[in-house]
Amino acid sequence: MAEKARKRKPKPRKRLSAKKPPYTVFISHSSKDIWIAERMLDLIERSGADCRIDKRDFEGGGDISQQIKNAVRDSQEAVILFTPNSKDAHWVSFEMGVASQAEIHVTPILYNVEYKDLELLSGKIALDLNTAFNSKYIEDLKKRIGTWKQSKN
Numbered sequence: 001m002a003e004k005a006r007k008r009k010p011k012p013r014k015r016l017s018a019k020k021p022p023y024t025v026f027i028s029h030s031s032k033d034i035w036i037a038e039r040m041l042d043l044i045e046r047s048g049a050d051c052r053i054d055k056r057d058f059e060g061g062g063d064i065s066q067q068i069k070n071a072v073r074d075s076q077e078a079v080i081l082f083t084p085n086s087k088d089a090h091w092v093s094f095e096m097g098v099a100s101q102a103e104i105h106v107t108p109i110l111y112n113v114e115y116k117d118l119e120l121l122s123g124k125i126a127l128d129l130n131t132a133f134n135s136k137y138i139e140d141l142k143k144r145i146g147t148w149k150q151s152k153n
Helices: 031-046 064-073 090-101 129-151
Strands: 024-028 050-052 077-082 105-110
Touching: 024 031, 024 090, 031 050, 031 077, 031 129, 064 090, 077 090, 077 129, 090 105, 105 129
Parallel strands: 024 050, 024 077, 077 105
Antiparallel strands: none
């Protein structure tokens, strides 16, 4: 006589964690300026934010424009590093546009370039890397992180 098939109890679903994702900053830069971008990344992460940067977070062989869109969409803000290497770079302009469309906080950071030479920045307040990044930007970032954490409670 054949045994009756046992009914299996479905496995309980894992509960999704209610833990908030970290406050995230997307860093836009020219690949020629990776050494500057990595210093910025270190300071930003020490301030309590997570970072998205192409060298570390983008998958090789992937669709670069889609990876940029995803990284920006998953971020609360972006810093755009403008240097002589990046001021006319296609991808930096693209990343600035994606960040603006996503309506996230965007801070242009200038290094050895003049604001007046960057039409893309019209209407944006830019900070100088040498004089305002470590002080003004990082301090303001810490305040935005604190406000964001409070709003997520």
